[in-house]
Amino acid sequence: MASSRDIPSSGRGIGDIASSFASSFRAASPLAQEIVARDIAECSEDEDVDDTSNFLESDAESVDGGHGPTLYRQPAGIEVAFGYRRPSLLLEPAEEPTRPVVTRAEKKQSRDAERSLLRDNHILPPKHGVEEQPGLLTKVYKRLFSTKVRKTPDDEEVPRIAINPSETAPLLPGRSADGSGQEEENLNEQWEAAVASGKIQTTWQREAQTIGKYSRSLIVTFLLQYSINIASVFAVGHIGKIELGAVSLAAMTANITCYAPFQGLATSLDTLCSQAYGSGHKHLVGVYVQRMIYFLGSLMIPVALLWVFAADILARLVPEPESAELAGLYLKIIIIGIPGFVALECGKRFVNSQGLFHATTYVLLIAAPFNAFISWLFVWHFGWGFVGAPVAVAVTQNLMPVLLFLYVVFVDGSQCWNGFSKKAFTNWGPMVKLALPGMIMVVAEWLAFEVLTLASSQFGTSYLAAQSILMTLTSTTFQLPFPISIAASTRIANLIGAKLSSAAKTSAKVAVCSAALVAVFNVIILSSLRYELPKLLTTDEEVIEFVAQIMPLVAVMQIFDSMACMAHGLLRGIGKQHFGGYANLLTYYLVALPISFGVGFGLDWKLEGLWSGVTLGLFLVAAVEYWYIYKSDWEESVREAEHRNASG
Template identity: 40%
Template sequence: MQQRIHHEEDTISVGSSSLSSTPTERTPLISRLPDDFEKGHASLGCEFRWLVKNALPVVFTFLLQNSLQMASIFTLGHLGPTELAAAALASMFASVSAWSIAFGTATALDTLCSQAWTGAKDKTLVGIHLQRALCILGLMFIPIAVVWWNCTALLLKLHQEPELARLAGLFLRCLMLGAPAFIAFEATKKFLQAQGIMQASTYVLMIVSPLNLILNYTFVYLPPFKLGFMGAPLATSCSYWLMLTLLICYIKFVDGKAAWGGWSRECLTGWVSFLKLSVPSLLMITAEWWAFELSSLAASYLSTNDLAAQSIVLTTASATYTIPFGISVAASNRIGNALGESNARKARLASIVAILFAVFFGTMNSTFFMATRAKFGFLFTSDTDVVRIVSRIMPLCALFQVADGLAGVCGGIIRGLGRQEFAAYLNILAYYIVALPLGYYLTFVRDWDLNGLWIGLTLALFLVASGSLAFLGFINWDNEVKKALNRIQADEAKIHEDTQGAPF
């Protein structure tokens, strides 16, 4: 990528900063430069090592977190095809209607918490951001819970089979008991990641994930429980609460409580500024998430073989995305921390290393898919027709691997900057103005079948990746430092003005 960025000084003067060590106009800039400033390769090497160390726990966390609901599907698959289909349908419904919304809203913490952790005098500002997020997410879950409670009626109106709709509705009503814990876990996880504590959620899930599988089997099949179908979502709900409890215990007894000053009435204020970041974050995440789910829905109107092939390719693409996802989360927090500590050069270097990682892993994935495309489908099925369809789609899957990684990592960099609004508009344009209409036309008008859907999605990923790279190429990192410190100072000023901001 041709970075259209000048070599900024390591720090800048920004008036009165919240950091006591911020230089004045008379402070020599050379005293603020890192020891390895003259050694560009050493700086890049430092960012490389940091990113590897901190992205890996995020990748494992993401994989283990996804395994929780997969355990329910595997467990219920032995009860019968209807139960399996109902669990899969309910999981998809939960993903679209709740998890994507909660995840998108919580990503505002990638900006606010990471910048506040290094830029604020009072580190408990990070905790106040978390409290605001929890309050807003709690209110958002009320309409989601109403939708879940009436899921059976909604699915019947969408002409689903009555028994399938009934079981899916039952699944969601039981899962509703644990959903608040899952949402709170997601926000609390970001609270820790902003402090550079990436491994805490991984440790928690290494404990909870195998226990979840045992609980699922026990609740479904073994006395004295033997609850049948409803046992799986109840077990998963218990696992969600265990996750949150263990993560809170980690904060209290191990690490992370430095940013927690107790519950404060200040969390009931400042919602407008929080929503200005969280709403674009929500649109940024859900635009892509929902577009891929809609592609699966569209594939269901084709043949059964096409739907099976779509499931294989989409599952594979999701698996390969875990690496750029981990990089994006780590890079987002690294860049936010660097901006908070007035280190523009560090933020720029972190973004460059993250982008290089995305290109490297995308190229590796692409090469693997092209080399195995003819036989890859046999890993999932013995049906030769399905394997043949998969082999036709795999070159497209291979083509967008680099773009998918770049889009994800650039999204993380943009969250670290706090510029989610641009990414939201770009994703909406790419997926809903270009990809889905084009995919519908090629698939159902031109009769290109599954190829049409994936051509549209591939084009969208390239548009998002190229647009994000162009946007980052024009970023003035010194100005981003000023914006970050201004945001932090404004938040701190509000706290100091509020005489009722003490913990309660």
């Protein structure tokens, strides 16, 4: 659903990288360019020369003959890992980098993707020989799974590009000087000719394989990320319903007062670090990260003071004093985890700007199991009870930036660190100006659904505990459609950037069908296990009964949740994400939340009322966005992408 978020590190995730085409649907960032230019001007001449020479050397290796549009790009999403649970609104960084990072492996994958498409469209000869008389099983297999475009008698071969011979030209036709085929030598020309003549098509089999390949690792990553959140719920849920509700109340407070605004402010690094790295001034990446750490560090003081007195504040907002007291205790303890959270938010953008998107995944592979273990260890084995849950959270929050630091030192990423710099204490004003829009969007996103947790507390402890379980379950199921939507948006953006609007539409249809299948799966799981699933989180019979009663409605909501999530992805892919952001804001704040409060309190439907408004909101969002996507001119998106690519 488009819902709220959870404690420290819930999930989404990956990063925007590729060649010029990868950035074809992204706008330039004048403010960020101004900030980078100002910092470059303040650099010493030696720093400038060293950085530029290093950049030109590495860039010369990566240009690869001036190769233009590519058909491979790392799926976008990991850059927002650690901290997101369920996007209720369509998050957009305030500014976007103008030059994405391309690694050598990605260039090779891009070339391979182009070559494969040319073969599937019968423009290049097949990789393997074709059987003259294939058997029945071979025919069935090809019919179901072959990615080749069906060739009609009217198809004409794309004319090969004639290359004028030179002194280094191969002597034998069809072979290049280094022994590779002429198709390899003229791949760029063949690709451009095929695109210009409209001969590049795709099949649903190819798009299903591509989206599946993109999303499979993301699903694992996001589930690992979210496991850090639900570990606290699992750990304290069996203590009692008061403790379970207190965890949810503490999570809501932490999200609204710290995690959401801090993450929103840190989104400016997505732009600044990428532009600094892309311009060749790698040392500025480290400077920007230091600057944001110091800025967020200064904000930690008022947040810590607020959390110290959180129990007294919450006692005035919720009717259950014991829940407010435990939530306040939880917040007091996790104060010690805020520095780690800040360091991680900035550190992950440090590595992402360099194209090291798997660094955060490696951190999760260690941190997620460790967090689950210490949650059990502190809460149950050591007998600390409720106190053990926030201690485990704080330990994990401080561990993850340490693991990321070790990755940078011993694996990769240290080339952008030139030590601590006094420049990190200057030019805060422009950075904050760049960061504020992102913060506003993130806070609005989290607030839209965290407020439902506060509303559920008005119905009593059992309802608050049930709300905590429902949010945990629906946030977990959301980790399936959201990665697929990220993969779909990446693939569609690639095809749009390569001027293949017809292929992009085919990919979009496959993505929508994938979302529908995931929705059916989630509906079956939640509806058939509506009594068994809450038992994983609590032993209180009253809470289990409340959850089971509302679960059919929540199961139906999965259909609209999954479809709305995919609509967000399609909008990102065609470069119309602004419409999705505004549609979500208006729908949730003007329709969903008023209905939730109206039927929840006015008609005394309690939790059923709160979730009814959310379900209706998701339906409206999905309907409006799919209508907009259907009416959109995809050729216009291609032209806009081409214009941005040229200007960038």
